Amino acid sequence: QSVLTQPPSASGTPGQRVTISCSGSSSNIGTNTVNWYQQLPGTAPKLLIYFNNQRPSGVPDRFSGSKSGTSASLAISGLQSEDEADYYCAAWDDSLNGHVVFGGGTKLTVL
Amino acid sequence: EVQLLESGGGLVQPGGSLRLSCAASGFTFSNTAMSWVRQAPGKGLEWVSGISGSGGTTYYADSVRGRFTISRDNSKNTLYLQMNTLRAEDTAVYYCGKGAYSSSYYSRVDVWGQGTTVTVSS
Numbered sequence: 001q002s003v004l005t006q007p008p009s010a011s012g013t014p015g016q017r018v019t020i021s022c023s024g025s026s027s028n029i030g031t032n033t034v035n036w037y038q039q040l041p042g043t044a045p046k047l048l049i050y051f052n053n054q055r056p057s058g059v060p061d062r063f064s065g066s067k068s069g070t071s072a073s074l075a076i077s078g079l080q081s082e083d084e085a086d087y088y089c090a091a092w093d094d095s096l097n098g099h100v101v102f103g104g105g106t107k108l109t110v111l
Numbered sequence: 112e113v114q115l116l117e118s119g120g121g122l123v124q125p126g127g128s129l130r131l132s133c134a135a136s137g138f139t140f141s142n143t144a145m146s147w148v149r150q151a152p153g154k155g156l157e158w159v160s161g162i163s164g165s166g167g168t169t170y171y172a173d174s175v176r177g178r179f180t181i182s183r184d185n186s187k188n189t190l191y192l193q194m195n196t197l198r199a200e201d202t203a204v205y206y207c208g209k210g211a212y213s214s215s216y217y218s219r220v221d222v223w224g225q226g227t228t229v230t231v232s233s
Contacts, residue, residue, distance in 0.1 A: 035219045100217050
């Protein structure tokens with residue numbers, strides 16, 4: 001059971017817009033920034049979004065992040081087949097001496 | 112180019128020990144916080160531990176506190192994870208990760224290594 005809650009799966013057709021939610025609490029998302037990671041099959045994760053809504057260089061602007069209260073969302077517009085991957089949210093949690101918490105991950109399928 | 116190369120994984124019996132290493136290059140290692148993140152077979156990501164650039168501050172997940180020790184040698188640009196009293200549930204791919212600052216924001220991992228596999232089994 002992950003501290004941050006994500007839907008286990010999501011899907012969309014090419015060109016569509018999909019969103020993935022990440023729900024937390026006041027000790028993590030409520031007071032700290034959220035990061036999103038993309039993990040393509042058989043590869044290491046890659047940073048997709050940091051500071052809630054910032055994209056590292058090289059990440060297409062089709063990917064966007066937002067945060068409100070104790071929840072965050074990742075949106076992918078103009079869905080492409082290469083976007084099929086697992087997506088994880090992560091945040092610092094102030095409880096228990098401080099630690100990082102991840103969501104359980106969302107497997108995105110491009111139909 | 113930033114590179115992280117993990118090593119030290121392998122098969123170990125329950126109760127045994129293992130030390131993972133992560134050789135870093137392409138950035139100022141001593142000014143950068145580092146983390147270990149693991150992924151059990153078919154499961155999601157789990158943060159294990161983080162350390163500040165100076166090595167003076169460390170953090171651990173509850174699941175490993177007291178058994179694992181994170182450390183770094185800034186003269187060798189190398190991060191370590193000493194794992195003791197290993198359990199079957201520690202079986203995972205262990206990733207080394209580069210932070211964005213000398214401390215804080217440990218949930219932001221800018222660059223990931225390719226991972227090293229640890230299997231705990233008799």
